[in-house]
Amino acid sequence: MNLETPKKFRGLVNQAHQVAEHYFRPISRKYDKAEHAYPKELDLLAALLDGMNAGSPDAIGATSASKRGAAREQQEGIKNGGNMSALLGVMELCWGDVGLLLAMPRQGLGNAAIAAVANDEQLARFGGTWAAMAITEPGCGSDSAAIRTTAIKDGDHYVLNGEKIYVTSGERADSVVVWATLDKSLGRAAIKSFxxxxxxxGMSVTRLEKKLGIKASDTAAISFSDCRVPAANLLGNPEIDVQKGFAGVMETFDNTRPLVAGMAVGVAKASLDRTRELLKKVCKLDYRAPLLSVSHAEATLYRLEAEWEAARLLTLKAAWMADNKLPNSKEASIAKAKAGRVANEVTLKCVELAGALGYGEDELLEKWARDSKILDIFEGTQQIQLLIVARRLLGKSSSELK
Incomplete structure (x- = not known):
């Protein structure tokens, strides 16, 4: 694995960084204070990204995060494809603002789910949609297998009934990828996405959540009451495969968890960069000096930078494995667990190192600290990621290790 940014992606990374610095940062505080207001500025940016990404599997957005792109590659040897490009773009954009990245049209986690498991006909049909992802339910958070929303086949349709909560972009998106069970008696194997x-x-948004951070992004609760969905909108294989179990639906996370880890890496880097600028006014920041001979603030910054680098490399590895068609479920969870925890620690410590300046609204440090917390929670909490890693290492099933 080459640890340098692939040459073919350096242009994309530079473009994403320019967007973060000159487009996201200037409006970051505006939409942090105006929760639930849609950032109109993103419409033009989304159109520009669509043009940049047209016809390219190596694009910035969530739609390129899929093992499908790797399957189309014909050349031999190591590949850097859609998962890596999407991750590198996400890292840079979240250096600007996590909430605005999550509010970007056609870049929802549902888009990554479609890219991961949809068939060719569905990819063509949903190519221009903006898709949110609806998994969590009241009383069913970390245990996705406990989903109670039902999907009953009725002719050429499925009838959905249930409630979903904490749906990112649930109100603004064009469509929602909904996880529902075809048969509760068959357990997790019967869960499909629509x-x-x-x-x-039959589908209605019942409320918008008020949150600690990522306020530029709407988070909705959605109810389904006898909601008729065309059978052709079921993603992937409609047959229930008890032997394969839940694996088909869960493959989505192999692609999306590295992206969430990338969000954490991006916001942590933003905090480190700004804190380094502030500390330069009072510290020498000599990386050649032994830790015992520098101030506590310097030593803390160096430790945080080392933790950030570890999280970044683990995240790159998970995306690289997906591009090379290697099983990456364990690595995706390792990256998500490490990056989420590191982002929380880094952003809070940077507020602490900056003192009163870091706590005020004149700086974005306090906002980044608030934004970072969700990155250790959604797409599977820290605790769930560690449980998944343990199962993979020990060769245990979910029923054997809870």
Missing amino acids: VVEHGTP
């Missing part, structure tokens, strides 16, 4: 377009009768 693309449900906004405006479908």
